Amino acid sequence: MPGLHQNQLYSLADPTYYETPARLPDEGTRFALDRRAALPGWDKGRSGLWTSLRPEGAPVTEQGWKIHVSTVPEEAAATLRETVRICLRHGVPVKFLRSRQALALMSDKYMARGSSGKFITVYPPDEPAFLRLVAELSAALDGRRGPYILSDLRIGDAPVYVRYGSFTDRWCRAADGSTVPALRAPDGRLVPDERDVVFRVPPWVTVPPELGPHLAARAAARDDSFPYVVERALQFSNAGGIYLARHRESGERVVLREARPHCGLDSAGDDAVTRLHREHRALRRLAGLECVPRVHGVRTVWEHHFLVEEHVEGRTLFEEIVARYALVRGERSDAELAAYRAWVDEVTDRLASALAAVHARGLRFGDLHPANIVLRPDGRLVLIDFEYATELDDPSPFAGAFGMQAPPGTAGAEADAYALWSTWLHMLMPLTEMAGHDRRKALVLERWARDRYRLGPDAGPPRPAALTPAAGRTDPVAGLLTGTQPDWGRLRTLLTAGIHAAATPERLDRLFPGGPDGFASGGVCAAHGAAGVLHALRHAGAEVPPEWVRWLADASLRRPPERAGGLLDGLPGAAAVLAALGEGDAAVELLERTSAGPPPPGADLATGRAGRALAALRVTRATGGPGACPPPEVFRTASDLARLARGETVPGLTAPPSAGLLRGLSGAALLHLELYELTGERHLLDSARDILHREAAHCVRMPGGSVQVKDGRRHLLYLDQGSGGFALVARAYLDHREDPLLSGLLPGVRQGCVLEFVREPGLFTGRAGLTATAHALDTAPADGPARTAPAPDVLASVRNLTWHLVQRDDRLLVPGAGLRRFSADLATGSAGLLLALHTLAASPVTPDSPTGPRALLSLLTLG
Known part of the structure; x- marks a missing residue:
């Protein structure tokens, strides 16, 4: 799930949709070197916010010591000219941020701290060239200003920094299962290229002696005279950290607000230090007010400024709202x-x-x-x-x-x-x-x-x-949702129109706007990319233009196998959708490419092996017919997942820490159910039971009666992670065998799915998924009569979509994760809502209707 930082970063380039920062509208602030044609003998390229210059025919160096140069806006053009002049004379590849606006973005408050401040990157072909360039650049730029690059070692008093890292795009799996940039170790293995906020080198690399004085200067910068000892960090941003500290002598607790020079630029162009001193002046002027923290002064340690102020005991109002808010718990x-x-x-x-x-x-x-x-x-209030x-x-x-x-x-x-x-x-x-x-x-x-x-x-x-x-100027959305029944047809028309209006088939990086995570998959994945949108349109009976199908196939085939991903975040899901759309050859090729890369370490359905196995089932059925035999690796995956659920150690495979359809092991139970229905082998049904009982152990009954998955301090109902998705699989299992434990949990889950307040509208973690789940459980209840139309409390929940949906002209827009920008994707946006409303509007209910638990599970897993 994208965090606040990522949502803010991907909100900078476009006011309507989440957008890659590379689409920043910065034509008016481009540097002259970006606008000019390449010099004879040099190639010029562009990638994202970066412009690169490389000698024609020069061999590509995979990794080594690289040089970064930082700057401030008023010195950027001169620093760029001088640095590129030196690189051209030495015949060394170089890349730079293309515009003053891009430079401001890289120093923004919400930029990742590890990469912030990097304005120019130089790629020396070997260590001797690196040392020559470091010496010349540090001399030429001596006295210039720029942000400190936390991941690097600074050279002298110039804004010149160095680190050992990868020069090319190579990827590997990190310990947490994510795909990260890679270095090649001496034994040939790809290992993570760590780009943290601390300068470090790989264990096999020897730091050149010429860098020794700079390492010593870095160590000597530590100031042991600072009278405060940090106990813990409260918050980090590119502007600096906020720390809880204690005075060495008096023991008084204080808060240290750190400001890094030239970093954390805001919309007015002010850096963190400017804002910190503004705050200090304001606190002194407001001294004595009960609603303002006491200020102890400003201290400078090395180059960082610290505002020292009273530590106010208590919780923020934000935290209090989360803890107290009544409607989210059903307390009515x-x-x-x-x-x-x-x-x-x-x-x-x-x-x-x-x-x-x-x-x-x-x-x-x-x-x-x-x-x-x-x-x-005691209830008193303090502004900070x-x-x-x-x-x-x-x-x-x-x-x-x-x-x-x-x-x-x-x-x-x-x-x-x-x-x-x-x-x-x-x-x-x-x-x-x-x-x-x-x-x-x-x-x-x-x-x-x-x-x-x-x-x-x-x-x-x-x-x-x-x-x-x-x-x-009244909001027109309410008219779509009030009345005896929502206007299902008009909602479908407006949602579909919004998806069509947002399509950009001319782009290579994405076809539809979705959540920020979609850019990591090349715009093809099911959760946030084109595959999920086309899947929803097809099932809702809307038009799927052939050029969009072609876009998905072409973009998917461009993805490298080592970044294949899983059912919802990569190529397996795209293969399942393409197979259903009649592109069987492309689907089979994508699965072959997926199997050529390393298997994911996770067991879940969204990104792990359960999802890959289900994708193989989907493609096999679409290309070989309902009776086609699944590939042997599907059964091997099912066996490994069953062993994992029993607590056995399976090399290279880790169990998710919580429960749910997409992020827990409920997806593994669904895989076993589908294989059981295909083969009739009872041990598969037994394994589904064992997995579901393991998932049930994560469920708790809340004071209001709802059943939710406990995940640390959170309680979750969602399809992504939570009791809603688990309940769908449990109900499908109950079609084959009675189970008092599972059937006893379903009414509480169903109750939770119609709680009044749901913060987001989407399918995976929002109201759309919860209402679809409640209705699916109603159409096939564990006991009692089935419903043939949405229940009154389901309709009441649907009407509360008025809070979220925005109508612009003839289309509806759906806010995505974090609510800061709109999304058309399956997980968080218009496509997911379209699919959920389709399950509610389908009438009459039949055994094959898309409203039952099995049918909804099929829709959610790209069936």
């Missing part, structure tokens, strides 16, 4: 909602008083959201993170969480008031990101909250003037 009694409402009122009143106190000192806060508010154990606190009349941009920001140009006090109202709404309905896509969604959420919590018209802070609904 009037007393429980009244208690939560009273807490919201108390916090809102204290927050309004805190902002009034800050304003009385002539400052705006500028970055109000739940993660910047700490509630002490004053990086954007400026004069009340300061016109400079303010920050704010996505969806909680006032419109540009809003005055300081008014902008804080807007954020106060948004924070109040977020406590009642933690979906305020949707207002970042369409401000009308804030009013949709407010109306729902006032009705659900029985709030009077004067409850809460005054609604901002910017949110006054204009005539004729």
Whole structure:
């Protein structure tokens, strides 16, 4: 699953869809060297944000010592000219960021710390060339400025850094099963090319003696006079870390807020150090206020600046909302909602008083959201993170969480008031990101909250003037979902239109916009790429243009075998979809390529061996007919998975830590069920039972009665990981054999699938998948009569999609994971919702209808 950092990074290039940073619209800020034609004897290439220059016919060096150069925006053009001039004279390949905008992106607050600051990369062909270039570049660039590259060793006082690493694209499996860049060890094995925030070299590499003084300088930079001892890190970003520390002598606990020079640039171009000193000035000006942490000063250690402030005991408002929010647990009694409402009122009143106190000192806060508010154990409230606190009349941009920001140009006090109202709404309905896509969604959420919590018209802070609904500007989505039945046909038409409008068959990296993870698969995978979208369109009866099928086949065949992936993240899933679309030859070839690479270490269905085996079954049936014999490796995989579930050690295979259809072992149970139905061998059914009982051990009954999978501190219902997907497989097993343990869990799972509040709308981890699961369990219940139409509570859940869906012209858009951008993919976006609604709208129900558990399982596993 993509994290917050990845979602933010992939939100920079496009305001509508998650997009690779390489698509940054930066034509107006390109460097002259990017715009010019290559010199005679040199090849010029482009890849992502990078432009490369390489001598014609030069042999490719696989790995070695590479040189990085960093810079600041105002020195970038001159640093680039000087560095490339030296590389051209030495005939050494070089690549550089193509534009000033790309440079700002690589130093952004949300950029990965290990790669941040890299502006130019030089690829010396051997160690002597490396040492010559290091000496010349460090002399030529001495005194220039640039961010410190954490993964590298700095050379002298120049922004020149070095590390040993790979020069070419090679990949291997990391210990956690992910695919990572690789180095070739002396014995020929591919091993991870570690690109962490600490300079290190592979064990077989000897550091040249010429780098010794720079290693010594790095070690000498440690300042033992710093009076604080760090206990643990609270947060990391490219701007620096936030640490809980203790004073060496007094023992007082403090928070250290670190700022790295020239790093963590924001939209105004300010770096972390600029913002840290702004915060220090604001805290001094606000000294004495109960709602502001005490400040102890600023210290500089080596080149990093640290703001030292009071450690405020308590939890952030964000954490409190997660811990207290009633609707996510199904706690719907009037007393429980009244208690939560009273807490919201108390916090809102204290927050309004805190902002009034800050304003009385002539400052705006500028970055109000739940993660910047700490509630002490006694209920008192403290504002933290004053990086954007400026004069009340300061016109400079303010920050704010996505969806909680006032419109540009809003005055300081008014902008804080807007954020106060948004924070109040977020406590009642933690979906305020949707207002970042369409401000009308804030009013949709407010109306729902006032009705659900029985709030009077004067409850809460005054609604901002910017949110006054204009005539004729009501949200049109509600009309699609209200009434006795949702308008299934219109929903299908608008979702399909959105998918078609978003298609980009002219691109090589993706056909449809999806989640950020789709770019790692070349845009072909089932979860976030073209395979899943075409699968959904086919089953929903929508048009699948032949050129889209051709795109999927061509793009899949470009993927290297070592990056084959699994059923949902790679080539096996693409093969299953292509086989169903009539592209049998391409499907068979993809499976052959997959088997040529190393098997994945995971056992799950999404990325591991259970999914690969199911893909082989799908392709075999599509190309050889229903009675075609599965390949022998499918049975070997099933045997290995059964042994793993029994607790045996299977070399090279690891069990998932939790339960679920896609990320647990329920997918392995489904594989055994399908093989049992194909062969009639009872031991396969026994193995399915054993696996499902292992999965059931992860399930717990919640106070409200729902059954969910416990995963650490989380409780999950989803198809991806959770009790929903497990229940579908368990119900399919019960078609063959009674099992009181499994049948006893199903009603609680079904109850959980219609809880009121679901944060995301998607199929794998959202409302679409839960409603489809509830309806599938209704059509084949463990006991009692089957339903022939969606139950009232299922329809009520579907109607709450009004919170998420956005209509633009004649199409519907679906927000993806994190809700920051829209997605058309199967896992999180329009294709998944289209498939789920299709299962609800299909009528009448027959044994072959797509509403039963087996049919839904088939749809989810690309059958």
